[in-house]
Amino acid sequence: MINEVNNTILFWEYFEKWIEVYKKGAIRDVTLNKYYMSLRWVKKLAPNLHLGDLSRITYQQILNDYALDHEKQTTMDFHHQLKGAILDAVDEGLIPRDPTRKAIIKGKQPRDKKIKYLNQYELHTLIASLYLKEEISWDWFILLVAKTGMRFSEALAITPKDFDFSRQTISVSKTWDYKGSGGFLPTKNASSVRKIQIDWQTVVQFSTLVKNLPEEDPIFVNKKIYNSTANDVLARHCRETNIPVITIHGLRHTHASLLLFAGVSTASVARRLGHASMTTTQKTYIHIIQELENKDIDLVMRSLSTLG
Structure with a gap:
């Protein structure tokens, strides 16, 4: 050394x-x-x-x-x-034996972390309130995250070239260094490199929006970006429509939650979110998965009761 x-x-x-x-x-x-x-x-x-x-x-x-x-x-x-x-x-021989062997890991009792997300009606209300004009705005950014579940830094890094409108997909292969000096960075992990399927309505909206933009420039970046700016715009929409105030990251949770409630498998949700493993998805959305399991138990019991 x-x-x-x-x-x-x-x-x-x-x-x-x-x-x-x-x-x-x-x-x-x-x-x-x-x-x-x-x-x-x-x-x-x-x-x-x-x-x-x-x-x-x-x-x-x-x-x-x-x-x-x-x-x-x-x-x-x-x-x-x-x-x-x-x-x-x-x-290197600087220490004779490994002092970390059999280390006991302790810690404070974790706080209850209630994930903030919107239900389907609230999300519809939010999207209906967005002012989607011809120019790029944070409202368009909010729509993109709501429809894809991308991380904040991933959505910032999206360029027109990342859209494949014929196949109805968006390629996520990089992030934007909004905490530093700007520029593209690698994704959070290898699993975060993915293609996200999008609905036809999103295809129509974004194909028009990005038509004349530089192919390889990030759509939403033209100056120093702050997470708080996007969150403030989103919070204002939430207050104006009388729905719970959430953050951009809360929109990612909303996206995942609605998919799980719709019956999409945990494996598919994990791939769509770019989680490294299903375990991450299960840990993050354990409360929703438990709710769904309770519904399944009720369904099983109702089905069994008809067999007599």
């Missing part, structure tokens, strides 16, 4: 150098920022701990202290980031 790195270096200093050498330039900025956030916590929780003094007890104490302010899943993510650096230190 770097010549001055030995087991007398402070642990947080080693972790900082490790991030610079192995992570900077190799991962997306949003992920890199999470590593730097972990670094700040290590510096706060163990400012004087030397790398050579890392043991199972000292490491577990760091995790325990971190867990006092974080939920279990967040503590697990923190642990995985530190473990990557520590295992490299073990490989």
Whole structure:
């Protein structure tokens, strides 16, 4: 690594150098920022701990202290980031044994996270309130996310070339760096690269809208973009139509929820949303899946009762 790195270096200093050498330039900025956030916590929780003094007890104490302010899943993510650096230190002979072995992951009780989404009537009401004129606007953006379930950054990156109107699909193959300096970035994961089927009405609307636009330029980006701007426009529509106020991400949840309630399989919804696995979809929409299971039980019982 770097010549001055030995087991007398402070642990947080080693972790900082490790991030610079192995992570900077190799991962997306949003992920890199999470590593730097972990670094700040290590510096706060163990400012004087030397790398050579890392043991199972000292490491577990760091995790325990971190867990006092974080939920279990967040503590697990923190642990995985530190473990990557520590295992490299073990490989380099800076630490004799792996202090992360058999680490116990604790955390605060997670808060009830009620996903905000609209029902079918509310979504129809919202869409009817959109002012879809000939010029590009946030109203068109709201319609696109409602009809496709795309992530905010994915929808921002859509260009006219991504539409295949004859096959009624939109290709999602990139995102827009709205948190940074702009420009295209890779998708969140490999599963996020996908083609989304769209209805004929959306085809007609967007084929007219993008007809004279540059093929490879993002449709909705002409200056610095802020997530809050789109959310403010959406919130205004919600208040004006007297429906629950949701965010752009809430529109993604609305899209998925309506598909699940319509009987679309979890596997198909997962593919449409670009989830890495069905497990993500099941975890996110567990309350809806449970509701559907309860309906299925009622249907089974009614069917069985007619057999006598």
